[in-house]
Amino acid sequence: MSRPLFLQIVNEVEQHDPYFIQTTDVIGVLGLSSLQKIIVAYRILAYGTPTDSVDEYIRIRESTVIQSLRRFMKAVIAVFGDHYLRSPNNIDIVQLLQTGKQLGFLGMLGSIDCMY
Incomplete structure (x- = not known):
């Protein structure tokens, strides 16, 4: 920090x-x-x-x-x-999904340990 x-x-x-x-x-x-x-x-x-x-x-x-x-x-x-x-709003969700896509986690919004 x-x-x-x-x-x-x-x-x-x-x-x-x-x-x-x-x-x-x-x-x-x-x-x-x-x-x-x-x-x-x-x-x-x-x-x-x-x-x-x-x-x-x-x-x-x-x-x-x-x-x-x-x-x-x-x-x-x-x-x-x-x-x-706070809970993410629609703009936050779009940004999170884009970041996940860039990092190779397509369509993922959550924790890696919750994937099946």
């Missing part, structure tokens, strides 16, 4: 959910940054990393990791769901 795309996602998620904005506690100690919380979610989603191993890597408690992942997924669905997580 390119850095500008990642930072755009971070900004959109921060604007949607204030949980990801870095705050200070009552004695003035900075909390976790949005980057730390979002990177944890990415690692779990991309690599299937267990939540307890992320604690060793980024120094975040397991409960915070789980909460960050849940809130990140809810924010992504809320912010990007209407455009990227």
Whole structure:
């Protein structure tokens, strides 16, 4: 993923959910940054990393990791769901079929493991 795309996602998620904005506690100690919380979610989603191993890597408690992942997924669905997580329309289907044809998958619209 390119850095500008990642930072755009971070900004959109921060604007949607204030949980990801870095705050200070009552004695003035900075909390976790949005980057730390979002990177944890990415690692779990991309690599299937267990939540307890992320604690060793980024120094975040397991409960915070789980909460960050849940809130990140809810924010992504809320912010990007209407455009990227929707069913394909007719224009999308035509483009997908053309791409499949160019790659040698004639008339296929779906997963390779579902072919009979």
